[in-house]
Amino acid sequence: VTGDWSKFNGAWDxxxxxxxxxxxxxxxxxxxxxxxxxxxxxxxxxxxxYPAKLEPSVAAGSDPIAAELKN
Structure with missing residues (x-):
């Protein structure tokens, strides 16, 4: 490990x-x-x-990460 994070940081940017x-x-x-x-x-x-047939009778529950994504 060189400690040079510039390529990683560039890719992240x-x-x-x-x-x-x-x-x-x-x-x-x-x-x-x-x-x-x-x-x-x-x-x-x-x-x-695909496309898969939607199944509205299956309960999906609530979205557990919606608040995190909104922030």
Whole structure:
């Protein structure tokens, strides 16, 4: 280990700039209700089986990290 973190820090900066959406990129995010998250869809075995059929009868519960993501 050289102790040179510059390449790692540079990669992290690029990720924060391009990969993490800003508030402007998600204008409807304020309407999200953490106690009523997305409808459940099963994970399928192969890509050609997608899109998966939504199963609204499956209780999804509340989103445990919504408050953290909002901050």
């Amino acid at each position: 690029l990720m924060e700039k391009y990969m993490i959406p800003t508030k402007a990129d998600q204008p409807t995010n304020s309407f999200y209700n953490a106690s009523k998250p997305a409808t459940y869809a099963p994970e399928l075995d192969t890509p050609n089986e």
